[in-house]
Amino acid sequence: MKPLGTGIGWRPEIADAVERMPGIDWVEAVAENLCPGHIPDSLQRLRERGVTVVPHGVSLGLGDAERPAETRLAALAERAQALGSPLVTEHIAFVRAGGPLTASQPLEAGHLLPVPRTRDALDVLCENVRIAQDALPVPLAVENIAALISWPGEEMTEGQFLYELVERTGVRLLIDVANLHTNHVNRGEDPAKALDELPVEAIAYVHVAGGFERDGVWHDSHAHPVPEPVLAILADLASRVTPPGVLLERDENFPAPQELEQELAAIRETVRAGAPVSGECATVTASVTPSAAPAVRPAPVPALASTPVPARQRLALAQAALLSALVAGTPAPEGFDRARLAVQSRALAGKRADVVAKVAPELPEILGTAYRARFLSYARARPMSGGYRRDALDFAERLLLAGQPEDAEARGQLTRWWLERSGPAPLDGRPVTRWLRAARLALRRS
Incomplete structure (x- = not known):
């Protein structure tokens, strides 16, 4: 596999611009945003030009207490094969908690939450990674995430946690230097120390992104320019090892193409300037060059023993308690910073509102400026448990059952939108509200 080079996150909003950008060696596409059996025309044209496309998963939940769902793994494998990708990342x-292991309501975060750096969590993660590796047709690389909160009683640093994960599974790493900066601001973790402890020979590629700071908290927004501290961490990493690939992520507030090209140029220059002197760290550099890596699968790793059920149950209970506090308003688990949990809770609700608006753009069109306030009010009382599309339908149903919106024309539009997506039309003469109630009961019983 050849080195990836410099890339950018492919998003539909900037697809045309990405096709025209000079010097783009590869792109990364969010796997869940690609329809099964269909490659967007823009990605197809890029592939025909020899541009590598890597599917990047966001919902597999490798850190969940439950094992990865076979359906999600099959979908990720399908995307990799359809795109002819050399690897898959997650x-x-x-991202989920509750359910059978805790005999409680299943909950979804709607976003990525940190796993505790404990032995239980590491054992579960290692087994989940091995399950994913066995199900995927190409190598897997896993990404360190940004976090607003810290788990109490952690037993390892991030670098130690990742080192042992790689040692036990052979998985490769996607290192996000923006996330190292986020964790420096939010959790007081030293990026240089993390790089010292990382197995840099396992790096598959690197993410670079922007964010913003508010009230002493760094938000990894992917909607702002890359700041100097993030480039400084990239330079530090590049001084230790030549990264096989570096990619710019941008998900919101897309600037003019020229600004993205300037950021890509700054990334290239940072990597070039930070590169080790010839001969320095040569062994490490050679070992991470993709041409030296297996073409299809990582080297075999001794089989892991199945994770003891008590470890999964302990992790499940801890994750369910945390997620319930974040999305359902239950008391904060002991040892957590309550103020920081409140920040995380608001961030999750805001993210949920933003994604539902993308999944169902008709809702903000129908509700206008009232959309966000109405959705946040709904979200406080209704934790997500069935994905964003189900969330959009439940939100619309909840409004209609409450006789909202007040404007009759808007309420009619919302009713038609809901009916078109929820099933057959109501029986003649049957009040819509009664039909909605009956449909909701049917959905619950299904």
């Missing part, structure tokens, strides 16, 4: 994060 996150070291948990």
Whole structure:
């Protein structure tokens, strides 16, 4: 596999601009945003030009207490094969909690949350990674995430946690230097120390992104220019090892193409300037060059023993308690910073509102400026448990059952939108509100 080079996150909003950008060696596409059996025309044209496309998963939940769902793994494998990708990437994060292991309501975060750096969590993560590796047709690389909160009682640093993960599974790493900066601001973790402890020979590629600071908290927004501290961490990493690939992420507030090209140029220059002197760190550099890596799969790693059920249960209970506090308003688990949990809770709700607006753009069009306030009010009382599309339908149903919106024309538009996406039309003469209630009961019983 050849080195990836310099790339950018492919998003539909900037697809045309990405196709025209000079010097783009590869792109990364969010796997869940690609429809099964269909490659967007823009990505197809890029592939025909020899541009590598890597699917980047965001919902597998490798850090969940539960094992990865076979359906999600199959979908990720399908994207990799359809795109002819040399590898697949996901996150070291948990995204769901509750359910059978805790005999409680299943909950979804709607975003990436940090796993505790404990032995239980590491054992579960290692087994989940091995399950994913066995199900995927190409190598897997996993990404360190940004976090607003810290788990109490952690037993390892991030570098130690990642080192042992790689040692036990053979998985490769996607190192996000913007996330190292985020964790420096939010959790007081030294990026240089993390790089000291990382197995840099396992790096598959690097993410670079922007964010913003508010009230002493850094938000990894992917919607702002890359700041100097993030480039400084990239330079530090490049002085230790030549990264096989570096990619700019941008998900919101897309600037003019020229600004993105300037950021890419700054990234290239940072890597070039930070590169080790010839001969320095030569062994490490050679070992991470993709041409020296296996073409299809990582080297075999001794089979892991199945994670003891008590470890999964302990992790499940801890994650369910945290997620319930964040999305359902239950008391904060002991040892957590309550003020920081409140920040994380607001961030999750805001992210949820933003994604539902993208999944169902008709909702903010129908509700206008009232959309966000109405959705946040709904979200406080209704934790997400069935994905964003289900969330959009439940939100619309909740409004209609409450007789909202007050404007009759808007309420009619919302009713038609809901009915078109929820099933057959109501029986003649049957009040819509009664039908909605009956449909909701049917959905719950299904």
